[in-house]
Amino acid sequence: MTRHVGRAELSLCSLLRAFGAKVWDVVMTQLLAIIIDGVVYASWLFIIAAGLTLIYGVMRILNMAHGSFYAIGAYAGAGMVGWYFSTGSVPWLSFAVLIGAALIAGLFIGLLIERGLLRFMYGRNEVVMILVTYAILLILEDAIKLIWGVEPYFAYQPYSLLGRTKLAGLSFANYDFMLIVVSTLIGLALWYGLNRTRNGKLLRVVIHDREIAQALGINVSRIFTITFLIGAGLGALAGALTAPGLSVVPGIGIEVIVLAFAVVVIGGLGSVSGALVGALIVGLARAAAVHLYPEVELFVIYAVMGLVLAIRPQGLFAVASARKI
Amino acid sequence: MQTKSILLLIGGALGLFVLGLLVPEWLSYLMIIAMGKGIVVLGVVLLMRAGLVSFGQGLYYCIGAYVAGTLTQFAGISDVLLILLASIAASVLVAALVGLLLCRYRGIFFAMFSMAFSMILYGLLVRSSVLGSTDGFNVLRPSLLGWVPSDDASSDLVLAVAVVMVMILGSLMWLYFRSLSGYAGEAVRENEIRVEYLGTSVFRIIYTKYLIAAALAGIGGTVTALVSGHVDPEMAYWTTSGEFVFIALMGGTSHVAAPMVGAGLFELLRTYAFAIAPYTWQMILGSTLLLIIIFLPSGLWSLVSRFSRQARG
């Protein structure tokens, strides 16, 4: 009798244990998926946001046209990769074509805008500069349509070229892992450039106090140009790197700019490390929403932003700027 | 003096209404849309006079529109006056909450956070299948105090509502801009420290303006929804709010008529741009915006006032 009860208990226990293990498995798989998707998304966001925040930090311009740089990078990259594969050349070189095309396009348009327009506007109110860059965004949106048309572009080849990896029963694209690596490298390069090089230190002086920088004889105008080019380049690069994963269609720049704003604001405007943290927060929050409750995908990003702002209005890592008279 | 201006207003309203009936249907439609947007821009201008640029009035525009849609489509309420009241109530309620957070900010922060809040609504609407997700849904024809207009008369009713709203709200805002509260906005723009040291709360001034602007945007959204017969989440998208800012800058902030004229020109320009060169509309907008910022920072209305000043001597 007692043995019988004991056995029943035993089987109940094992049942529970098995059930627990099953739940654990599902939860862990879900968690793994959320973390990996989140980090991939964050990597992509970081590349965009880093350029945006750098330009704001140095130039005090919240550049709405950053979304256009992203779109131009995506179109240039996707367009050239499509052409490259049609020539039947070595597939591996397509990565170089993708990135090269985007960077050239991004730097060209960045130089054109900074030298041709923005430099005449320096010193204006920050809100006016938002409106100016909004105007540039509108113009570039149509310029993109005129150059590349309105049909979608696909540049899936680099994406499929790298294959996929199975991890705990889930399949991930290796291309996405590469995105994480590239984003990390960009982050490290920015950190090194800002903290360890002479030009980077000059840049930080400008970020901290433009007038003192000018008084010290730093060529602020040159630093502005360089910063804007780096920012534009990063925007275009982000576009190129996303292009293989999706179809490049009109309007992607307009979509991306508000996301980048959210990231940058969460981290603190003007702070590159803040952009990293912001990107991770937004990336993970979005991935969690997509996997658990897809209805709130977009909502969650701005809700996080609202939360951060309610608690810490200047963002998590705001750059302290010198008080002025 | 008082009666004269009231007569003038009634005359203006009648004139506008008759004009709306005389012109071809597409132009009449365009007129109503322009009036709807003009009302929203009135609120944008109100904030601009206090030194704040809102890139998020689309939030309340969309709320006003969806209230009209939901009431006619799902609640069986079609009375224009009820719909307008509900829109105002909904917009002001949301603004009362959002404003608590938002009105602490100035400059680019105000611009961006207002944008973020309208994107929250957009994000919610595109995923709510009950409300038609990205496609939105149709708004049924309105009625007035038990009178249900026929197909043809329906657009006339909306025209009348739009004209009356424009005239009433325009006059109220005209008075408002001249009152202490109106000037308080300029005072805040010019020097918040001084305002605080006069013993007045800057936050309260801005908060009040934010609520008024929200109510105006809600009304504008309702008018637009009633005339177009359709609502969709795009109304809360930040580019919609960008349009309002554009119209405000184009018209200028010095007179209540400027947003209306600005909105009219804007819609006319858009119609022709789409017809003549479809992929250049935003390019035209952007270039115009740049030209205005560089050459005409006080908007087109500054031309009007410059001419009238010259004419006077």
Add this chain to the structure above:
Amino acid sequence: MSALLETRNLERSFGAVTAAVDINVSINAGEVVGVIGSNGAGKTTFINMVTGYLKPSAGEILVDGRSIVGLQPRAVVRAGVGRSFQVAQLFPELSVLDNVLVALGLSVDRKLTLLRPLHSQKRRRKALEILAEYEIAGHADEVVATLPQGVRKLLDIAMAMLSSPRLMLLDEPTSGVAIEDKFALMETVMNRVRKSNAATLFVEHDMDVVQRYADRVLAFYDGRILADGTTAKVLSDPKVQELVVGHHLDIEVDSADAYESTVVPMEVRNA
């Protein structure tokens, strides 16, 4: 009977820098107090704390025996403490008349009327009367941005006086004003202040002006009060002469004090 203003062990530091420490001051109704001290001695920090612009790091501030620590400037103003600024705080794009009309509405009527016009015959007349009292009525229709320094200073003080404060703090009323105009300006201001029966505290670098108008002098040095007493007594104190009076002649531009009175936004706007 408690003093009009009383501060107890008031202290303020900015990070590692201590701008004011151990400030114990008591001011009674009707007193006219001159405040002297070199740059960065803590004068403006003191005024900023008393008017709610800066929160003290430690200590207590009592107006009529009631603590005002932690109150916003607007609440301090309503408690009866007014102030003028080293750099006049005006509405630069409005006309002088509109400045006064807005200030009248915001500080006296205090009802944010929505639809009644700000410009009425009655209010205009009142505003012009006020301007006349400060002898700047001739500038009524000029835009503030184009005004000479002295007029700005007077307008700034006139606007602060509208709420009839019982204690008026004047932060360097004559700075930026030509030497030959200083006495005329002070004469106008002190006339108005005396008429309103407000106790007055004014920061001043010119010892002639201090001697002429102050009954009592507070000498600040290095964030502390070095001396407090009748004008004659404080100004003849050898320590004051060495550390305070000797200083002020050398340095004209008040960079450190200007730093303290920095016009930063009330809340975070451009972090």
